[in-house]
Amino acid sequence: MSIKDAYTRWSETYDVDPNRTRDLDAEVTREWLGGRRFRSILEIGCGTGKNTAFLTTVADRVTAVDFSPGMLQQAEAKAEASGFADRVEFGAVDVAKPWPFAAAQYDLLVCNLVLEHIADLRFVFAEATRCLLPRGEFFACELHPFRQYEGTVANFSRNGETTTVAAFVHHLSAFWQAAAASGFALTRFDERWHGDDAGRPPRLAAFLLRLRSE
Numbered sequence: 585m586s587i588k589d590a591y592t593r594w595s596e597t598y599d600v601d602p603n604r605t606r607d608l609d610a611e612v613t614r615e616w617l618g619g620r621r622f623r624s625i626l627e628i629g630c631g632t633g634k635n636t637a638f639l640t641t642v643a644d645r646v647t648a649v650d651f652s653p654g655m656l657q658q659a660e661a662k663a664e665a666s667g668f669a670d671r672v673e674f675g676a677v678d679v680a681k682p683w684p685f686a687a688a689q690y691d692l693l694v695c696n697l698v699l700e701h702i703a704d705l706r707f708v709f710a711e712a713t714r715c716l717l718p719r720g721e722f723f724a725c726e727l728h729p730f731r732q733y734e735g736t737v738a739n740f741s742r743n744g745e746t747t748t749v750a751a752f753v754h755h756l757s758a759f760w761q762a763a764a765a766s767g768f769a770l771t772r773f774d775e776r777w778h779g780d781d782a783g784r785p786p787r788l789a790a791f792l793l794r795l796r797s798e
């Protein structure tokens with residue numbers, strides 16, 4: 585099953601299935617971006633809008649995109665039901681292909697649990713640089729590659745059948761190299777564990793990058 589189809593299938597239960605990675609990611613995102621203020625955020629791979637609702641509280645304008653129709657449908661329904669639909673524009677975009685956004689529009693790009701599904705990190709960072717304003721920032725929180733080596737893959741179960749979603753291993757060095765090649769400097773980095781992760785490798789890698797001035 586393609587990554588897009590898998591996520592559309594998963595979308596119906598993504599928010600309610602037990603998922604420590606999803607929950608820890610929500611915690612880290614609120615911890616790092618809460619209390620800050622942005623004019624315009626571009627969220628790539630927004631999924632069901634788990635973080636989109638929060639992002640509308642820290643930005644004047646949010647554009648949230650995903651390539652899964654099912655995920656977008658959930659996100660749009662959540663925005664209507666939770667009253668943040670007027671502060672977000674959703675779009676169907678495959679971020680592995682050229683992005684349909686004008687240059688220099690956003691002051692923050694947000695990406696949570698998406699890059700493991702993208703083969704070419706350098707392409708994403710290059711598009712991010714093009715779409716960000718000067719000194720723009722890129723926040724990403726991703727499944728830690730150590731977990732992938734342990735065998736963790738995005739997966740969900742339906743009627744007793746487990747579906748795994750295809751993923752690529754990107755080492756931490758690959759993130760740095762791709763980010764640096766597109767003009768980013770690292771401003772904050774952390775590795776995070778869920779409370780139930782004692783004795784295990786880190787579950788998430790979070791990083792905040794800023795475009796270097798010329």
Ligand SMILES: C[S@@+](CC[C@H](N)C(=O)[O-])C[C@H]1O[C@@H](n2cnc3c(N)ncnc32)[C@H](O)[C@@H]1O
Pocket residue numbers: 587588591606609628629630631632633634635649650651652655677678679680695696697698701702738
């Ligand atoms: C694990 S979910 C994370 C969703 C959300 N960011 C969150 O933290 O809950 C990964 C999301 O990335 C999306 N995705 C994966 N590859 C993509 C691509 N090439 N273009 C756009 N979205 C993509 C999937 O459809 C899915 O919604």
